Amino acid sequence: MPPWQVPLADVIVPEEDIAVVADTYRSGWLSMGPETEAFEAELAAFTGAGYAIAVANGTVGLHLICSAVGLGPGDEVIVPSLTFVATPNAVAYTGASPVFADIAATDAPWLSAQAVEPLISPQTRAIMNMTYGGCAGESAALRELADSHGLVLLEDAAHGLGGTLDGIALGRAGLAGGYSFFSNKNLAIGEGGAVVTDDERVAERVRLLRSHGMTTLTWDRHRGHAAGYDVVALGFNYRIDEPRAALGRRRLLRLPGETAARAAIATRYTAELERLPGVVSGMASSAGEKPAHHLYTVVLDDAHERDAVRAAMAERGVQTSMHYPPAHRFSIYAEASRGAMDATERYAARSLTLPLFAHMTHEQQDLVLEALAAALDE
Numbered sequence: 433m434p435p436w437q438v439p440l441a442d443v444i445v446p447e448e449d450i451a452v453v454a455d456t457y458r459s460g461w462l463s464m465g466p467e468t469e470a471f472e473a474e475l476a477a478f479t480g481a482g483y484a485i486a487v488a489n490g491t492v493g494l495h496l497i498c499s500a501v502g503l504g505p506g507d508e509v510i511v512p513s514l515t516f517v518a519t520p521n522a523v524a525y526t527g528a529s530p531v532f533a534d535i536a537a538t539d540a541p542w543l544s545a546q547a548v549e550p551l552i553s554p555q556t557r558a559i560m561n562m563t564y565g566g567c568a569g570e571s572a573a574l575r576e577l578a579d580s581h582g583l584v585l586l587e588d589a590a591h592g593l594g595g596t597l598d599g600i601a602l603g604r605a606g607l608a609g610g611y612s613f614f615s616n617k618n619l620a621i622g623e624g625g626a627v628v629t630d631d632e633r634v635a636e637r638v639r640l641l642r643s644h645g646m647t648t649l650t651w652d653r654h655r656g657h658a659a660g661y662d663v664v665a666l667g668f669n670y671r672i673d674e675p676r677a678a679l680g681r682r683r684l685l686r687l688p689g690e691t692a693a694r695a696a697i698a699t700r701y702t703a704e705l706e707r708l709p710g711v712v713s714g715m716a717s718s719a720g721e722k723p724a725h726h727l728y729t730v731v732l733d734d735a736h737e738r739d740a741v742r743a744a745m746a747e748r749g750v751q752t753s754m755h756y757p758p759a760h761r762f763s764i765y766a767e768a769s770r771g772a773m774d775a776t777e778r779y780a781a782r783s784l785t786l787p788l789f790a791h792m793t794h795e796q797q798d799l800v801l802e803a804l805a806a807a808l809d810e
Contacts, residue, residue: 503527540716565727567721744807
């Protein structure tokens with residue numbers, strides 16, 4: 433591992449968590465049993481969703497919600513280009529076509545409702561929002577736009593768990609949303625994800641497709657709730673396992689406190705950045721929003737070259753990143769439809785992601801700010 437004084441993200445797994453995971457191995461039941469059931473119930477309660485379905489990872493959760501609402505060949509889904517490639521891939525897995533739209537601005541790097549509207553066509557079936565950095569962005573405006581055009585709104589909330597808008601959990605703005613529990617996410621269990629929805633039919637379809645389209649599962653039969661099963665749909669093996677569900681339950685208990693800690697770090701970044709010329713925060717918040725603070729990004733002015741700033745900060749032991757290479761640039765989507773990408777292109781060229789994790793100390797944050805200031809002076 434590089435000798436980072438301040439890594440981009442950092443995960444601590446306390447001994448108590450390890451003990452809970454070890455207990456699942458001792459139980460002899462390793463896949464989709466009591467820990468998964470409890471984790472789903474606790475996720476539903478935490479988010480306020482009617483249903484929560486745990487899955488193998490965030491990407492398959494997005495695939496499942498696209499499949500559950502019936503997307504298929506000939507359909508179009510408008511998505512942000514500034515997102516991880518899993519967002520458009522989940523659409524493409526169904527045979528539908530992603531259509532890329534611009535972000536709102538360089539200090540508002542989330543899907544723009546104004547950019548989406550002219551891309552709506554007779555083939556458009558859905559909009560998939562992405563809660564970039566853990567921010568609600570234009571979720572409310574996109575919901576209104578989808579409703580006015582009779583479209584389905586889906587939500588890639590991989591960054592969003594723990595954030596809210598007007599008291600409603602991010603991931604619940606539309607018909608269904610998907611979370612990621614990947615190693616660098618706010619609720620990190622290595623791999624894993626979940627789908628949330630208030631729609632019973634969507635929930636039933638997601639559950640069915642999660643495990644081969646089978647009408648009953650091994651855990652049902654083990655408890656004597658069923659003696660056999662039918663296969664009624666072409667499903668997938670997208671199940672989560674018990675050790676990760678157990679770890680997720682433990683980490684979910686700490687998530688509110690960790691989200692508050694992230695918020696304090698983000699607030700301090702924003703205040704300190706006002707003293708640095710040549711850089712501004714890229715994470716503006718909207719009224720009624722409590723972000724999850726998954727990322728903290730800054731935007732450099734034209735006098736500074738982003739890669740040079742990153743290299744100078746790395747020399748001082750500070751890891752940085754950039755989120756994300758725009759998906760419309762990837763070879764696989766070279767022929768995909770898209771609107772103007774002016775804000776996306778500028779943000780992708782000028783943005784820089786700073787370290788942010790819940791147990792980050794003031795001393796570590798000072799090192800980040802000092803390294804950034806020195807890099808901007810070079």
